[in-house]
Amino acid sequence: xxxxxxxxxxxxxxAGVDPSGGAGIVADIKTIAALGCFPAAALTSITxxxxxxxxxxxxxxxxxxxxQVEPIVRDVTVAAAKTGMLPTxxxxxxxxxxxxxxxxxxxxxxxxxxxxxxxxxxDDEAFEILKTKLFPLARIVTPNIPExxxxxxxxxxxxxxxxxxxxxxRALGARAVLVKGGHRVSxxxxxxxxxxxxxxxxxxxxxxxxxxxxxxGSGCTLSAAIAAGLGKxxxxxxxxxxxxxxxxEAIRDAPQIGRGARPL
Numbered sequence: 432x433x434x435x436x437x438x439x440x441x442x443x444x445x446a447g448v449d450p451s452g453g454a455g456i457v458a459d460i461k462t463i464a465a466l467g468c469f470p471a472a473a474l475t476s477i478t479x480x481x482x483x484x485x486x487x488x489x490x491x492x493x494x495x496x497x498x499q500v501e502p503i504v505r506d507v508t509v510a511a512a513k514t515g516m517l518p519t520x521x522x523x524x525x526x527x528x529x530x531x532x533x534x535x536x537x538x539x540x541x542x543x544x545x546x547x548x549x550x551x552x553x554d555d556e557a558f559e560i561l562k563t564k565l566f567p568l569a570r571i572v573t574p575n576i577p578e579x580x581x582x583x584x585x586x587x588x589x590x591x592x593x594x595x596x597x598x599x600x601r602a603l604g605a606r607a608v609l610v611k612g613g614h615r616v617s618x619x620x621x622x623x624x625x626x627x628x629x630x631x632x633x634x635x636x637x638x639x640x641x642x643x644x645x646x647x648g649s650g651c652t653l654s655a656a657i658a659a660g661l662g663k664x665x666x667x668x669x670x671x672x673x674x675x676x677x678x679x680e681a682i683r684d685a686p687q688i689g690r691g692a693r694p695l
Contacts, residue, residue: 439469440662441507443535444655445500445526446515446543447476447488453694454648455515459655466659466677471509473499475526476518482647482691490518493525504533511662513539513654514565520556527564537570537606539661541654544578567604571667573654574600575611590623590635597627607667609657613649626671634668636675641682647692653678 442463449455456472463470473496479487503509512535517523530538542561544553553561562582566572576587579596582603587596587610597608612623626634656677660670678695685693 439467440510440659440664441471442468442655442658442662443471443473443500443503443509443512444515444658445473445475445496445512445517445529445538446541446651447478447518448474449478449480449648451481451689451694453482453688453692454651458648458651458695459513459515462652462655462677463659466656466663466673468510468659468662471503471507473503475522476516478516482689482694484691488518491522493521496522496525497529500529500533504535509535511536511539511658513541513658515541515651515654516543516553517557517561517565518553520554520560523553523557523560523565527560527568530565530568536661537568538565539654539658540565540569540572540605541650542572542574542578542582543650544581562603566600569605570661571607571609571657571671572600572605573609573611573650573657575613575650579610590625593623593625594627594633597625597633601627609671611650611653624671624675626668628667634671636672638675638679641679643682643685643693645692646682646685646695648695649678649682652681652695 444459447455460470476488476490583596583599585596593610597610600608606629608627610625621637622640624636656674657670660673681695
């Protein structure tokens with residue numbers, strides 16, 4: 432008996448590659464597929480790294496990035512998209528042009544600034560273009576606390592600070608902002624993420640902090656999971672909630688592969 436193949440929403444990730452598999456496009460693809468969507472990917476940078484750190488990178492040009500994305504857009508309907516590592520001004524500007532000009536949905540923007548190892552993954556000029564050109568096109572921006580501090584100039588020590596940072600980032604043009612609290616565990620032992628949604632409402636997502644040591648790729652995985660949820664037609668709050676649960680379980684099950692941070 433012939434069965435009709437099931438269609439799956441296509442989710443596009445535009446990010447760098449981590450050859451060790453813990454973060455970047457590899458983590459995105461694993462997550463998008465695990466959550467029932469079909470992953471498509473365009474590469475911004477080939478990094479040289481493992482679980483202990485980043486040792487260099489070879490960045491793509493605007494032309495090679497566009498050459499990857501345009502055939503995808505001409506061939507398939509992209510249901511959702513996310514961006515990760517955008518290391519240079521040339522790349523960020525081209526990504527912004529692609530989302531402004533092509534038939535692409537507003538992206539989940541993970542403002543990757545520094546790797547878990549502490550290595551800087553974006554230059555200063557690119558960072559400014561990220562804020563001024565890409566954030567206004569974003570469906571949601573998903574900074575962790577150090578990224579939110581760099582974006583806003585605020586010192587974030589409390590949930591009230593997280594809300595202020597979210598408002599400041601949303602003022603840059605994004606429809607919604609999720610400030611991730613994994614770098615700050617509350618007195619009750621919870622990790623709290625703060626979502627500022629399209630309507631200006633604050634929604635808190637609380638989960639027990641999972642202590643398995645340092646992990647690698649949680650931000651990539653979360654943003655990819657949110658994009659997958661949006662691609663499947665979930666409302667933003669539900670997409671974030673599902674993504675949070677997925678990442679919490681991924682952290683809990685993170686294997687010790689190498690000598691450094693556990694990859695998700």
